Amino acid sequence: MVNTVIVGTGDLAYALAHLYHINNTADSGHFLEVTKASIPQKGATFHETLVPLIPLDDALEHADVVILAIPGNALKTFIPAHVMVLKDKILVDCSNSDRNGEDLDSLIRSTGIRFVKAFNDLGAVDILANKATGKKKSVTKMCSSETKGALEVVRRLAEQSFGLDVKVVPYEHYREISRAQNTIGKEWIHSIYIMLITFVLTEFYAAWRYNVEKGYAWFHLPIQVTNKAICWTALTGFALTQLPGVIARISNLFRSTNLNGYSRTLKWALTIRKNLGILSLWFLGVHIIMSLLLMNPAYYGKFYVDPTANHSKMNVTGETSFFFAILGAMFYFILGLASLPSIGANMTNAQWQLIYGPLAWTALLFGTSHVLIMGVKGWADQGKWPGGLPPITLTSTLIPMLVIFLKQVEVALTFVMGLFGSHASKVKDNELNQIRSLIYEGSMQMQQQGKGNESGNESDDTHESGDSQLTSSTVGFNHTTGDVETQAAYVEDKV
């Protein structure tokens, strides 16, 4: 039997006691108690979990495993105060601090006391929503520096009594595990920076072009003008998510490399694609809402048959531009849905390739077409560009068009190299067929030899004739190319 005590009565302690309550069975061999300094006597239970509340000294005395569900900075005082009773126990560090002196690694690593980093990545509110009847397990990470089985004991406790799915990670990641809970992740941070910088630059450009140069009233800045920066940012973000994949594929064509062979920048760009895509989707959503709010001839006369009327039907520009806009937007929503873990995890590789391949490219193509259709006519009239600033339909499509162009280069190169590849593979197929024939003939020869030996014929003669037949049949195959001849001679040796 393993006696476990949770020190602390905060959210994490409550969550673990709840897990124990809904998962632990009598035959698990585990027994759980909760304690803290101010519990005077036995008898009470911890909320509705039915886990007994025990006075601190008693609880520590008979515990095998001590889960320290107290703040990192409290460890500095708790450990020295109870070191004599704790020294033979397995301690569990649940702190999220990576400051020296606020985790067990920095406090007791060299003392020989066994400890495991665990449970710090559990969200208490999420855990409390778990039910005994639920099918899903929460995943948690743990690690330990020692080899005397402490990790195994805590892992079994987590799996059997708390119903958790445990991922054990190497000890080098101890700090990373603590730190991970205090950051939103570098992929998000970098993507947010990229999108924010893009938005600030495009907003500045839009305000300059429309409010300053074109004389739009400043009260149009929040929606009419900002909408332009918002959709420009969305389109740029979508294009940037596609760019690293194309560069990687083009480089694969020439260097037949794998992830490891890519430059650091390319690897980094590949890792932030999903985050960039989700942020771009947010910008697209805002663009659609803002656009729908303004969708009338007074704001967007160029999309209507009669721009001066209160109500007018759309003209060909409006209908075609929004046809591509709506299809493109819906494709992007599918991409967004597929990025949800609950959906993405159940997708096959082929489904994944389809959605993040042809569908993603079609979405980018349609989004770009939506803008080109509405704006390309006005590009030539440079004299009318306010303050000499090119229209946003032009500036916003430069990066997407470059990315689409690179994709076309990749497709063309793949096709051309495929032609050479298929020639090379035909040559290889021929060689393989010849090799198979040689092996077949060789084995027939062996069989004949075997039969000869069995029937008592003179074995030397048979062996000689076998060799010569093999050689002549080999030569028989060697009349096509010089290459094949060499290959055949090599194979003959092998056979």
Ligand code: HEM
């Ligand atoms: C793939 C999805 C889409 C992308 C990437 C996208 C992007 C863009 C871009 C870059 C512009 C040019 C802004 C300018 O020249 O000022 C634009 C304009 C516009 N888009 Fe979209 N858009 C998308 C979908 C939609 C949808 C679904 C709607 C419908 C509500 C829409 C409504 C508009 C409107 C009304 C304009 C004109 C804005 C203006 O001139 O101020 N867009 N869009």
